[in-house]
Amino acid sequence: MAEEPGKPVENQDAIAYQALTRAYAELRVKNYDGAVADFTEGIRLSPHRADIRKDLAYTLLKIGENEAARDQFGEAMRLNPADTHVALEYAFLSFESVDRTSHGEAIAGKAVARRIFDRVRHDSAADDASRASAEQAFHNIDGPLEANIERWKQALATGPETFSAHFELAEQAEQRDELELAVEHYRRAWQMLPVRKGVLLDLGRVLVHLNRMDEGNAALLAASRGGEPRAAEFAKGMLPDRYPFVYEFRRALELDPHNIELHRELAYLLLRMADRNEVPAAEAENEFRIIVDSEPADLLSAAQLGFLYLGRNETVKAAPVLKRVLDGGDEELANRVRVALHLPQQLRRTASPDEAAAEARIMADKSIQAGYLKDALKFLKIAHDADPVDFSLILKLASVYNMLHDDRTAMRWYALAKQSEDDAVAGKAATSINSLRPSTEDFRTTVWSFPMFSTRWHDLFSYAQMKTDMKLKRTNWFRPYISLRFIGDTKETLQGSTASAPQYLSESSFITAVGVASKPVFGATAWAEAGESIGYLTDHAIPDYRGGVTWSRSRGENIFSKERGFFFETNDDLVYVSRFDHDTLGYTQNRAGYTPATLPLQTQLFWNLNFTGDLKRQYWANFA
Structure with missing residues (x-):
């Protein structure tokens, strides 16, 4: 997408900031679909930034959209070729691609992967780990390819020629960038089994990569007309964004002379050109004659050839061709011929x-x-x-x-x-x-539990919540919810007067509530709820009103990253709780550390630095 004219890059980045803030907030709550939408909006607003595409790619991987992630890594690599980590991600995904629509595209992707691994392993600017990974991946790909190419060459030299042998050899050669060898054997495979139009697509792709554009476009044009529908669609997508010229049709027909659809399209193109006196009418007539002679069932071409003969008053030539149409079973086309011959039309039978x-x-x-x-x-x-x-x-x-x-x-x-x-x-x-x-779904339920042991209190605590929120049809700025919280500890120390001053930070209660939470804005979310706190030790229920603002931000390689590296995270909360003598508490939890990204489990090593304080200066609520 082109940058918006007249708008500097830094302004575009500022416009994209809000969408990116929402995206990172969605990632923290694992709302990956929302994050994908916001990253996509960020790319629309700031298309020159490789880092946004990189983050979108990693998010797409989390929801199993590997092919979409591969495409985003590819764009990020194009925007920032020096990022070897992105290049490796793109290469691995290209090699592992199980493209749902084109086997040939998957083969081309494996060839791209090999090229990238080869480039990165020789890149002196890349880090040692990336070069080592690329070196290993390159040899894992190149060694088997070399062995397979030699095996298929030997099979063709000592045994009978088969379509499979030529085709397999061509695929292996394409993946190893032995493109002239691939062209030779794709061509031989096509000649042995012309009904396999997909081979023409493969041949055209390799020829285009070799910059032999005329030959490549001829193969793609032949693949795009007739034959396998999927191959035809992919071939159309690779052709130039214009209608083919006559000479291109002719080159395609030299390669695929029995392609009736190609002949027919060329014939009608020549017919339109003859009407404008750009070519002799005999050229169009000759194409229709080739079709009629080679494909007797093509009644439309037969009718057109007959009409051309009638136009020159050559009724002797026209009669047998038009009779074929009258006897062919296409009633609508036959009636058109009867009109031209001044014969009575027949009623058309209605289909059941x-x-x-x-x-x-x-x-x-x-x-x-x-x-x-x-x-x-x-x-x-x-x-x-x-x-x-x-x-x-x-x-x-x-x-x-x-x-x-x-x-x-x-x-x-x-x-x-x-x-x-x-x-x-x-x-x-x-x-x-x-x-x-x-x-x-209009309703979404989340459940979390956070058990922990504290040496300060020599106690095991657990905080947990089950929350169901509702999606409103008219707005997405806030979502109402119902909630059930649990706050307790194993020593069950909360007794009597401590209910109003929970020095052990355990309320020993279940808290039911209804509330509302805002959509994240710049990483901040506001929320408020009203409910009842029911002590499971005292069986005493008291009103419980809570509300506040939470803000979070992270930098570096988070726990879901596939790349190793340092990270920093901060989570900050300002919370009003009526039960704690109408107190307002502030928490800031900060973590800095390293994500190994090589272990089978998602792991981080970090230092923690946390602060807690409150407005009423209660002793249990102020510490670091």
Whole structure:
């Protein structure tokens, strides 16, 4: 995204500050979806900053969005090539990618990973740990590739040629950056099995990487017309952002001469150009003739060729071609021919509901494969209206709504699909419901417990809370909640008068309350609640009113970081508690230390420096 014109970079950073503050606050409470949204907003406001993309990438990893995280690490590496840690993260994710839509893209990603590891291991500016990690990763990749390439070469030299042998050799060569070898064997694999259009996509990708643009675009153009829908979509995405020229169609047809869709598109392009006197009409006619001769079932091209003959009054040539259309079964096209021949038209048979539903299913599947999700939704609804108890269709509807990010509607369809007697359909629906529920629920429940031992009091304390908050439809600035707190200790020392002066910091009670909490702003959250404190030792209940502001900030490598390094965290609270003689207490808890990031458990080593004070200067509430 381009920077906003007329707005200096430092101003953009200031604008992004609020979104980033919200993002880091969301991370502290593990609301990763909210953090992703705020980091994304920060990137929109300050697109030049690699650090925001880096933090977004780590957050995406926490929610299992590895491919999205890989893309963000890639952008961060582009913005700051000197950050070897980001480069390594991108390389590892590229190598491990299980791309859901293109095996070829995954192969290209592994080649990229190898290049990055090779660069980092020779980078004198990188730290020793990064160079060592890159060195090991490079050899782990390069050694098996070299061995596999030699094995496939030997297989082709001593045994029969097969598609698999050429294709596997080409993939291994591409990953090892032996690109000329990859081109040779992708081409041989394609020649042996021309129906595999995906091989043309692989060939085009490697040729483009070699900067052989004309050859690469010819392969991509051939892959983008006809054949495998996914390969076609990826090939279209790699082609130049313009319509192909005639010579490019011709080069693609030299590579793939039996590609009827490519011939047909070129024929219609030449026909439009002939209408403008840019090329002779004979060029378009010749393309249609090639199609009709090689593909008798292509009635549309036959009709067009017949019309061209009629336009020159060559009825003898036109008759057999147009008769093929009249006898071909396409009633609408046949009627158009009858109009041209001044013959009476025939009434068109209306398709039965079952036929219409079947056709809608086919069109829905094609639309999904091509990525046209709104069209797929339209066809799926037509099919569902015809057969409302087809649970596999219902599951597919739910999945399309999910892909369109309409999760609430998707949940309703998944709930219907879950009622299926087919265990596979019901199981997929149940799994999807569990995945979507957190993002759609109006209520959210959190539970935490904080047990600790104090040598000052020689006692084991426990603080715990269960809280359920509600998402309001009209605002996201605050959320009401209900809460149950527990504060107690093992010695059960709270007796009598100490209830008003809890010197052991244990109230030995359950506290029920209703409250409201604000949305974090610059890392600060305000909250207030009213409830009852019920002593489980005294069975005495008293009103309990609490409220305050909490603020937190962290710097460096936090406990969830994959990178080792130093960190600093501060958590500061100002709390009013009616039960403590209407006292207001202040806490500041500060930690500084080191995150190893190499242990199997998430671990930190740190020093603590905490201060507690209150307005009434009570002795138990003022210490460091």
